[in-house]
Amino acid sequence: MSLCNFIRQELEEKNGEDKVCFKELSKPGKEPLFKLEEKEMLKIPGIEEVKDQTPENWYQTYNLSLDGYSMFPQPDTISEEDKVEIVKRFLNGLEKLLNPKFNWTFIRPFKLSLENCVRCNTCAEACHLYLASGRKEIYRPNFRSEILRKIYEKHFTLTGKLNALLGEEIDITYDLIRRLFELAYRCTLCRRCVLYCPIGVDNGLIARELRKLFSQELGWAPPEVHQKGTRLHLKAGSSTGMNPQGIRDTIAFLEEEIAEKTGKKIKIPVDKKGAEYLFIHNAGEYISWPDHMEAFFLLFDAVGINYTLSSEPLGYDGVNYGAWYDDVELARIAVNHLKIAHSLGVKKILVGECGHAHKVFCVVLDRLLPASSPLAEIKRESCLPLVWEIVKSGKLKLDPSRNDFYFTLHDSCNIVRLMGIVRPQREVLNRIVPQGRIKEMNPNGVKNYCCGGGSGFAIMGSLNFPTFRKKVGIKVKLCQIMETFQDVLKEDKIKLVVATCSNCKGTIREMEHTYHLFEKYKITHCGLVDLVVNAMTDIPPFLNFEEMI
């Protein structure tokens, strides 16, 4: 049974019941508009549901008034005067989103999406959060856009004023704005819904613009994304908190570990001037998946890639959380990355297996600086085509039988749908694993579903947001993975979800831990380059999943 049929059969929309209407978002108080009921949500055979253990006092202390969840751990004790002020600042922010100078980065697509939706709701079926929740109204991709449209129309258009005269008006209150803030973080910005829209309206962009308004005007953002994210990145050099000495120590440790594992004594180049590539990856990989980093270094060493790492602050952490919520922070981190590459005198930046870093370096950065700027002269490339070039060049002796697993490929939204890098990773996998072992997800490629960790979801750990992520965020992907492996689930062979993105891997790892996927089904994950190195015949097998879990 295909995933689509599965979801359709499991989750029939209940017409007329529990529809949260737009006006309800203005309802005063901290009572959640509804609570997610297990019986209504996507159920996956063989998977036991996570229990919601939100402490009762959180409902009063914090603001969980949207759906009983929150990612914003700020006690909600705001005076009436402050509430009025917040409404004013929100409207100021909306005006700025519509100001060509203050929002030059996205005003074109933003205005188009705000003004041209015909409300056919075709987009709804694309959204994994909406489907997993049991088609709850507020998670519909168009729901938050409609709220923003109503506010926009009321304040800026004649249509909105006419609608108000005809009795359709939304009260712009603190409660509405606070719920809208949460709602901006009930979308993973995967932009799958754009592929469904007959007009090209981009609800993902609207969610991001809302996040931007809250951050750039009100200073509101999830702490893991802002204070512990971009702020820490700019201050300490990495959102992991790793400082330059930390990365140098880590590199030395990896060199030792590579020698222990493979007998190869390789020197990982750091701060080498004039290399062809500055290799930049998500610094979290050094901590969470050091084997993955080792695999890259082994591969580059084996084929003689002329590269360097940087130990400059920011130069060893390619993430850019600004991509999820804030243009100013996005530009600061991106420009810093280019400056580091420029000072090293490299020709190109090579982006490791990190989805949003891919998009920022290769797509977003294209128009952040004029093409003639010396910083923009540095070319930016994905590592995936290069890995494919290496594999197909025949320079490596590869033995596919070493990858004696079952495989499926998870498509990172940023790399695949938003950059069009679809084939290289598939070509590589086809060459390095035994025949007949790859099982494509349904759907796959540009239409694949988000892992549920996109746009910061994977790292947002405040209050009870992780419960939301586990109950709703990751469900469709989990359903896809289970379905993909359904005919081999009971086999005592490892089933690997190959993901070329750190956030995706982190999310799949959370799935494994939450739902005991490895213990029950031997399902786990890894990056692509790890498998290439595992197939290299001149070193011992590199991966040991039993040990890694």
Place this chain on the structure above:
Amino acid sequence: MGMVVFTYVAFLVCVVGIAYRFYRFYKLPVNIRWEVYPVPHEPGEKKQYGGSYLEDVAWYEKELKKDHVGEWLEPLKEILWLERVKKYNRYGLWIWSFCLHWGLWLMFLFVVLMLINTKIFIPLGLIKTAGILGYGLGSLGVLGLLVKRTIHPTLKLYTSPIDRVNLLLLLALFVTGFLMVVSDEGLKHAFFYFNAILSFAPQETKVKGVVFWHFFIFNIFILYLPFSKFFHGPAKYLTYHKILWDDMPQSKGSKIEKLIEKQLGYQVGWSGPHVKPEKTWLENAQN
């Protein structure tokens, strides 16, 4: 006479209005790239599976090829077949929306045939068929959408009073048009009307009854189009061609480069605690 003058004014406002909406779009700053794949101007099979030039090593050293035909064929699937609505909409909107849109296309065809017929003879049967089919399908489509949007709880929630007004305007347009084309008398008067328009002889037409109401509503429709939700048709060109399929990298000396340079000099203006509102975008980025 008044009706013909009204037609000139409505047509002019429509053309100027659409041009103005496009002008306003192009006057806005050029945005950060924000494409979504598949992009139909990618050559060969890339456009089928959603691939891009970024799949190639050192793509910037190669000439980027564009399949212009692909870029212009792709929208036809939506314009003529409403493919995405057909595939993904679960509210049963496709058939009604399809009828409405084909009602519009055939109505425009009817108008064009009538205009041509003032100079070159076109068989009445052909004109009448286009008219009856167009106005008939259109009426059916609008009625279906009105009913759907009234009784289906989800669609009802997402239908504003102005959306209903728009649908009622279309219904009036199609129904009066249908009543006009089914009678030979109506068609005859319509012919005089088009003749007067083309010969710039407003005094030579006397439209009344259903013909008057049809052209009166038609003029209101085209007058209102650029300033209403009906603009979603022309807007598709912008959302797709100028945003979602705009994947061309910036090049030195290009117009985009000059714009980016200018835009980086804009003051940021935001008030968040981490922003320096009085500084420019470039200064903030370098901070």
